[in-house]
Amino acid sequence: MDHLLALIVAQAEPASQGWLRDWVTAWKIHPILVNFTAALIPVSVFSDIAARLWNNVSLRIVGYWTMLFAAAITPFTVVAGWLFWDHNDNGDLHMTIHKWLGTSMAVILIGVFAWRATSQVQSRRPGWLYLLVGLAIVAALIYQGNLGGEKAFGM
Numbered sequence: 605m606d607h608l609l610a611l612i613v614a615q616a617e618p619a620s621q622g623w624l625r626d627w628v629t630a631w632k633i634h635p636i637l638v639n640f641t642a643a644l645i646p647v648s649v650f651s652d653i654a655a656r657l658w659n660n661v662s663l664r665i666v667g668y669w670t671m672l673f674a675a676a677i678t679p680f681t682v683v684a685g686w687l688f689w690d691h692n693d694n695g696d697l698h699m700t701i702h703k704w705l706g707t708s709m710a711v712i713l714i715g716v717f718a719w720r721a722t723s724q725v726q727s728r729r730p731g732w733l734y735l736l737v738g739l740a741i742v743a744a745l746i747y748q749g750n751l752g753g754e755k756a757f758g759m
């Protein structure tokens with residue numbers, strides 16, 4: 605009976621959806637890459653806040669480089685998310701929010717890094733407005749991760 609069901613499912617679904625999508629799905633690339641995005645953004649923002657509070661230059665440099673790495677890796681996280689998307693995610697409001705919030709985040713991070721880079725090249729500390737925007741992005745990231753986890757682990 606199990607074999608028969610497996611055969612019916614195999615007939616109903618295409619065997620391959622393209623090598624890249626197959627690879628991303630088989631190796632769970634999106635759940636791997638999300639860890640980099642989810643770690644780098646808060647480390648950057650909190651390092652910059654701590655650098656500002658305690659006037660610490662090395663923490664300020666951490667804030668700069670981690671935002672550079674976050675902006676560089678998040679487009680890959682997003683592309684892996686698009687490739688990880690399957691028919692079960694269609695029509696799910698939370699996953700639709702997850703999709704567009706995540707995609708917007710990759711674009712916004714490039715602008716945020718450009719903003720962060722201007723203070724770096726001028727050897728200035730990032731301003732409070734930048735830090736407030738950074739905190740808003742951390743909040744959006746927590747919500748984003750919660751939406752993904754809710755779907756993946758059925759919370």
Ligand code: HEM
Nearest residue numbers: 635638682685686688689703706707709749752753755756
């Ligand atoms: C900043 C960008 C993003 C972050 C931080 C993020 C975060 C997450 C997290 C934490 C999970 C749970 C992972 C796990 O199984 O351990 C997840 C799952 C998922 N995400 Fe994302 N995501 C992002 C962008 C996207 C985008 C743009 C899409 C689609 C267009 C997407 C599609 C998915 C899918 C399909 C799942 C699996 C849900 C399931 O199990 O059915 N993600 N994401």
